[in-house]
Amino acid sequence: MAREKSSKDNAQALFHSLRSAYAATPVNLKIIDLYVGFAVFTALIQVVYMATVGSFPFNSFLSGVLSCVGTAVLAVCLRIQVNKEFKDLPPERAFADFVLCNLVLHLVIMNFLG
Amino acid sequence: MGKLWVISIASISILLPFLCNAFSPESPTDRRLLVLLDDFAIKSSHSIYFNSLKSRGFDLEFKLADDPKIALQRYGQYLYDALILFCPSVERFGGSIDYAAIIDFVDSGHDLIIAADSNASDLIREVGNESGVEFDEDPSAMVIDHISYAVSETEGDHTLIASDDLIKSDVILGSKRIAAPILFRGIGHSLNPANNLVLKVLSASPSAYSANPKSKLSTPPTLIGSAISLVSIVQARNNARILITGTLSMFSNRFFRSGVQKAGSHTKHEKSGNEQFLTEISKWVFHERCHLKAVNVKHHKVGETDEPALYRINDELEYSVEIFEWSGTSWEPYVANDVQVQFYMMSPYVLKTMSHDKKGLYSTSFKVPDVYGVFQFKVEYQKLGYTSLSLSKQIPVRPYRHNEYERFIPAAYPYYGAAFSMMAGFFIFSFVHLYSK
Numbered sequence: 001m002a003r004e005k006s007s008k009d010n011a012q013a014l015f016h017s018l019r020s021a022y023a024a025t026p027v028n029l030k031i032i033d034l035y036v037g038f039a040v041f042t043a044l045i046q047v048v049y050m051a052t053v054g055s056f057p058f059n060s061f062l063s064g065v066l067s068c069v070g071t072a073v074l075a076v077c078l079r080i081q082v083n084k085e086f087k088d089l090p091p092e093r094a095f096a097d098f099v100l101c102n103l104v105l106h107l108v109i110m111n112f113l114g
Numbered sequence: 115m116g117k118l119w120v121i122s123i124a125s126i127s128i129l130l131p132f133l134c135n136a137f138s139p140e141s142p143t144d145r146r147l148l149v150l151l152d153d154f155a156i157k158s159s160h161s162i163y164f165n166s167l168k169s170r171g172f173d174l175e176f177k178l179a180d181d182p183k184i185a186l187q188r189y190g191q192y193l194y195d196a197l198i199l200f201c202p203s204v205e206r207f208g209g210s211i212d213y214a215a216i217i218d219f220v221d222s223g224h225d226l227i228i229a230a231d232s233n234a235s236d237l238i239r240e241v242g243n244e245s246g247v248e249f250d251e252d253p254s255a256m257v258i259d260h261i262s263y264a265v266s267e268t269e270g271d272h273t274l275i276a277s278d279d280l281i282k283s284d285v286i287l288g289s290k291r292i293a294a295p296i297l298f299r300g301i302g303h304s305l306n307p308a309n310n311l312v313l314k315v316l317s318a319s320p321s322a323y324s325a326n327p328k329s330k331l332s333t334p335p336t337l338i339g340s341a342i343s344l345v346s347i348v349q350a351r352n353n354a355r356i357l358i359t360g361t362l363s364m365f366s367n368r369f370f371r372s373g374v375q376k377a378g379s380h381t382k383h384e385k386s387g388n389e390q391f392l393t394e395i396s397k398w399v400f401h402e403r404c405h406l407k408a409v410n411v412k413h414h415k416v417g418e419t420d421e422p423a424l425y426r427i428n429d430e431l432e433y434s435v436e437i438f439e440w441s442g443t444s445w446e447p448y449v450a451n452d453v454q455v456q457f458y459m460m461s462p463y464v465l466k467t468m469s470h471d472k473k474g475l476y477s478t479s480f481k482v483p484d485v486y487g488v489f490q491f492k493v494e495y496q497k498l499g500y501t502s503l504s505l506s507k508q509i510p511v512r513p514y515r516h517n518e519y520e521r522f523i524p525a526a527y528p529y530y531g532a533a534f535s536m537m538a539g540f541f542i543f544s545f546v547h548l549y550s551k
Contacts, residue, residue: 028550035543042532049528057526064529067536075543095547102540109533114519114526 032079043068063112070105144195144400150179152201184209202231227357246312247303254326257302261321265375271327274299276376279317285499288394294383297369300361302342318342353501355399404500405440424510434477447474456492486513
């Protein structure tokens with residue numbers, strides 16, 4: 001009884017500490033997280049659509065999912081590199097890399113979309 | 115003067131082949147027939163048959179089978195279009211004809227009539243074997259039928275049989291029904307069941323058997339019943355036609371003129387069916403009938419007229435061919451509704467029956483299958499009694515080019531939307547990221 005109660009308490013305490021820690025992150029990182037969430041959500045919609053309707057233009061499906069996943073990955077890279085604790089690159093350089101990689105990604109997507 | 119003479123001789127000799135009135139693809143009926151006989155008495159005892167052939171325009175040449183001057187070909191050219199062997203007892207042919215020469219003659223597309231008889235020699239039996247039939251091995255055997263024999267004044271040994279077991283084919287036997295039975299006296303033969311080129315035209319009744327009429331039977335006969343064929347035909351794959359029968363007397367004037375009454379039936383026919391039967395079947399053998407030719411194979415995309423060098427998958431195309439039938443004097447349009455065309459690559463991907471326009475033009479249209487490779491348009495037409503048509507035209511089929519695929523597929527709109535929304539999101543996000551504090 002006491003064990004259960006304490007594990008439940010532990011879970012709640014963990015959850016609360018995560019929430020407060022997250023509230024303390026800077027706003028621009030939260031914006032990037034929102035962007036990542038949007039990309040992953042779009043990818044999930046596409047997968048559900050393919051599961052119901054079938055994979056007929058498979059190249060279009062792959063292209064759509066790849067654009068979402070690629071966007072999410074590049075945004076995560078940007079988030080890591082823009083963090084104040086990351087000392088390897090200046091944040092401007094990180095953003096420039098992000099933009100260039102996104103341009104290449106979208107070029108590939110447009111070609112593969114059919 | 116000498117030069118002029120040489121030139122005129124040369125020009126005449128160039129024109130000579132065209133003056134020959136011979137069997138050619140343009141006029142497939144045979145013209146010149148060589149008739150090999152055992153002795154010239156056959157020429158007069160079978161005169162009705164020979165005269166009927168002459169009256170249809172054939173040039174007959176009668177020679178003895180062992181005449182030392184006979185030849186089927188000279189300097190590589192065949193002298194005759196068809197050969198009639200009315201010499202059942204010949205042991206060796208004279209001149210340059212022998213077993214191999216006869217086989218080559220048939221292999222080059224010429225027709226043959228073989229009449230064996232109860233004293234048939236080994237040579238004639240071998241020619242029959244090569245054509246696909248096997249005569250009874252016993253040299254003194256004849257076909258005996260104690261139930262379907264022909265009634266005659268003298269009590270015979272029932273070797274003269276009256277048969278009306280004919281193949282049911284209007285194209286081989288003519289459209290007029292042969293009412294009277296056909297008189298037959300001779301040896302029977304059997305057909306190899308695996309051979310699908312040889313056909314029984316006149317078969318013996320189920321009560322017939324092949325045995326020596328003069329001696330008592332010690333063992334049951336091997337050749338019995340409807341397996342005995344009295345008259346057979348072969349249409350070879352090169353469209354040579356062969357008629358094989360085990361009797362020479364069936365062609366004789368005596369049998370043509372005599373009346374016939376089948377034992378057990380009350381109808382007495384004034385005239386036997388021999389003349390009508392043999393006339394009709396000789397029309398078939400000598401290509402006066404049922405000879406087809408296919409010309410003008412055309413194919414093109416629906417909507418265009420010229421023939422492309424290759425097609426693309428999922429193209430609509432049209433295929434047409436003209437088929438004519440020789441009527442004895444001219445080419446008439448062939449009318450049938452079972453001519454099929456295949457679009458074939460290792461196996462037929464498309465098999466369609468062609469429709470005709472009553473003037474001999476057969477056509478159909480279909481969609482190229484979704485497979486690329488090198489296909490063939492194949493027409494394989496084999497109908498009983500007709501020459502076989504075997505046409506084949508190769509055509510490659512290519513896959514889609516990179517710009518021939520479908521675009522803007524409605525089923526893929528969510529994916530297009532997702533990709534564009536990602537682009538818009540990236541654009542907006544980069545602004546927000548740069549201009550936020």
